[in-house]
Amino acid sequence: MSVIVRPYTNDDYEALLAVQREAFPPPFPESLWWKKEQIAAHVETYPTGAMVAVCDGIVAGSSTSLIVTFAGKPHTWEEVSDNGYIRHSHEPDGDSLYGIDLCVRPSHRSKGIAGALYEARKELVVRSGLKRFLAGCRIPGYHLHADRMDADEYVRRVVSGEFKDLVLSFMLRQGLTPIQVLDNYLKDEESLDKAVLVEWKNPAFADQPEGDEAV
Numbered sequence: 001m002s003v004i005v006r007p008y009t010n011d012d013y014e015a016l017l018a019v020q021r022e023a024f025p026p027p028f029p030e031s032l033w034w035k036k037e038q039i040a041a042h043v044e045t046y047p048t049g050a051m052v053a054v055c056d057g058i059v060a061g062s063s064t065s066l067i068v069t070f071a072g073k074p075h076t077w078e079e080v081s082d083n084g085y086i087r088h089s090h091e092p093d094g095d096s097l098y099g100i101d102l103c104v105r106p107s108h109r110s111k112g113i114a115g116a117l118y119e120a121r122k123e124l125v126v127r128s129g130l131k132r133f134l135a136g137c138r139i140p141g142y143h144l145h146a147d148r149m150d151a152d153e154y155v156r157r158v159v160s161g162e163f164k165d166l167v168l169s170f171m172l173r174q175g176l177t178p179i180q181v182l183d184n185y186l187k188d189e190e191s192l193d194k195a196v197l198v199e200w201k202n203p204a205f206a207d208q209p210e211g212d213e214a215v
């Protein structure tokens, strides 16, 4: 199996939508699947952050990122992504790459495709001299435990290895670490609308203090 990560273009829209349909089935709201205008805005605003993973000629996964200046403040997906358009939230002079989407077709999972997209994201952080990669990570397994614990405890127990979460366990394996739980991040029934902000630090900045940042 060969996996190639390349920038996506407007011509990839139908394939990107097919991946979203499969990767975010109900109860995930259909209204959050990429619209043609949003893909066009990513391609126009920050094409380098728009990535597609092609596996043996088939579009199997995608990821979208933008650059922000990170101040450690709680935020929602709509705020950080400019409602999915990134036009007004992308800051070319910012310090952090922020991932607003990652998905892989169920038929192509556990083959390292998301891992390849993450490698490409980390390379982009290093190549661009950014301090870190950030993402609001879904916790789709949380609803199974929410009657017994809050989201902070759920995250701690996924980190300790007691629970496995489809998305957070993957992020931890990529070397990302949780910073804080974000309430009302995104309409997401399985995660009870919560997400956990996760970070991967550029090794070139690892020894430097965070300064005034509240992270």
Ligand SMILES: CC(C)(COP(=O)(O)OP(=O)(O)OC[C@H]1O[C@@H](n2cnc3c(N)ncnc32)[C@H](O)[C@@H]1OP(=O)(O)O)[C@@H](O)C(=O)NCCC(=O)NCCS
Pocket (backbone or CB within 6 Å): 023, 024, 101, 102, 103, 104, 105, 108, 109, 110, 111, 112, 113, 114, 115, 116, 136, 137, 138, 166, 167, 169, 170, 171, 173
């Ligand atoms: C989270 C998601 C993107 C992971 O995609 P994926 O392509 O299956 O991820 P990978 O294959 O790189 O890694 C998944 C697992 O397969 C394992 N794996 C990686 N390469 C492998 C290989 N060649 N052979 C066998 N297993 C492999 C990894 O160790 C990893 O294990 P883990 O779950 O314990 O971390 C995918 O489940 C998804 O699309 N979920 C729904 C959408 C979503 O919620 N996205 C996140 C938004 S925040």
